[in-house]
Amino acid sequence: MQLKEVKNIFHKELGEIYPKEEIDSFFYSCIEHYLNLQRFVLAIQPGLTLLKEEEQPLFEALSELKMEKPIQYILGTAHFMDLELQVNKNVLIPRPETEELVQWILDDFPVKKPSKKDAGRSRSVISTPLNDRSFKILDIGTGSGCIAIALAKHLPGAKVYALDVSEGALSVARKNAEMNEVDITFLHHNILNPGLELESELVFDVIVSNPPYVRELEKSQIHKNVKDFEPHTALFVPNNDPLVFYRAITDFAEKYLSKKGKLYFEINQYLGDETKALFHTQHFSEIEMRNDIFGNPRMLKADRK
Structure with missing residues (x-):
C-alpha cells in the first residue's frame, strides 16, 4: 500500500474525532517513530510504497487513536521543553x-x-x-x-x-x-x-x-x-x-x-x-x-x- 493511501485512511477513520491538523500530526509522528520517515517524505516521494510489516504498526496506532488513547502513550514518548521523555x-x-x-x-x-x-x-x-x-x-x-x-x-x-x-x-x-x-x-x-x-x-x-x-x-x-x-x-x-x-x-x-x-x-x-x-x-x-x-x-x- 502506498504511504499516501495510509494517510488518507487515517483521515477517514479519525475525521469525526479529531481536527484535520491534529490527524496530520498523528500521522507524521507515527511514520517518524515507526518508520524513521520525515514529514516531507510524501512531497519528495509521493508514490512511496510500504511493506506489509511497515504498515502494521501504523494501523495498530490508528486503532488506538480511534479509542482516543493519547498519541504520547501510543508512541511511549512526550516532549517537554527541550527534552524527550518516556511516558x-x-x-x-x-x-x-x-x-x-x-x-x-x-x-x-x-x-x-x-x-x-x-x-x-x-x-x-x-x-x-x-x-x-x-x-x-x-x-x-x-x-x-x-x-x-x-x-x-x-x-x-x-x-x-x-x-x-x-x-x-x-x-x-x-x-x-x-x-x-x-x-x-x-x-x-x-x-x-x-x-x-x-x-x-x-x-x-x-x-x-x-x-x-x-x-x-x-x-x-x-x-x-x-x-x-x-x-x-x-x-x-x-x-x-x-x-x-x-x-x-x-x-x-x-x-x-x-x-x-x-x-x-x-x-x-x-x-x-x-x-x-x-x-x-x-x-x-x-x-x-x-x-x-x-x-x-x-x-x-x-x-x-
Whole structure:
C-alpha cells in the first residue's frame, strides 16, 4: 500500500474525532517513530510504497487513536521543553502549562556565565543569594520527572531531588533522568503521610509541585483521552478537600524549606483564590499568582518568611 493511501485512511477513520491538523500530526509522528520517515517524505516521494510489516504498526496506532488513547502513550514518548521523555500509564503526559512553571523558576534563578576568575570551573554558578551551601531543589509528585529533569538540565549547579508515592512513576522518572543525562536523587514517599521524615540535613532552597488538583465534580469537563487513560491518582482530589496536597506540602515546607526559600505550585484555575489564601495562614510572604498561556490562573509562588 502506498504511504499516501495510509494517510488518507487515517483521515477517514479519525475525521469525526479529531481536527484535520491534529490527524496530520498523528500521522507524521507515527511514520517518524515507526518508520524513521520525515514529514516531507510524501512531497519528495509521493508514490512511496510500504511493506506489509511497515504498515502494521501504523494501523495498530490508528486503532488506538480511534479509542482516543493519547498519541504520547501510543508512541511511549512526550516532549517537554527541550527534552524527550518516556511516558506510560503510570505518569501524566507533560503539558505546556507546566513548562511555564519551570520557566518561572529558571527566570528567578538565572545561571551566571562564568567570569575569567571562574574559567577553570567545570560547573555553572547559580546566581542566588543562598550561596553559602549547596543549592537544593525538591520536586514533589515528580511523575515522569519532567520538572526535576528540566531544572537539572538548566541549573547544572543545583542538587535536584524528586519525590513520588508511585514506584511505577519513579521507575519512569529514573529512566528519563538517565536518558537525559542528569543526576537526580529520587525519594519514594507519600507527601500525605503526616509522619514523613527526611534526612535531617535535607533543607531545600526551592520546592516545586504539580500535585493532583482536579476535583471529582470536574470530571465531566475532562476529555476522554485524559479521563480514560491518564492515572487518576495523579489527577483527582476529593470535592470536600481539594487543597489536601497543597496543605500537606506547605506543612512539609515549614520544616524542609530554607528561610527565604521559594515554593512554586501549579494550581487548579478554579481555586486560585482559595489556594492563595492557604499561604496567608502559613509562614509565607510575597505570594504571587500567574496566568498560563490560556489566561487561566495556573501558577503560584510564595517565599518562606
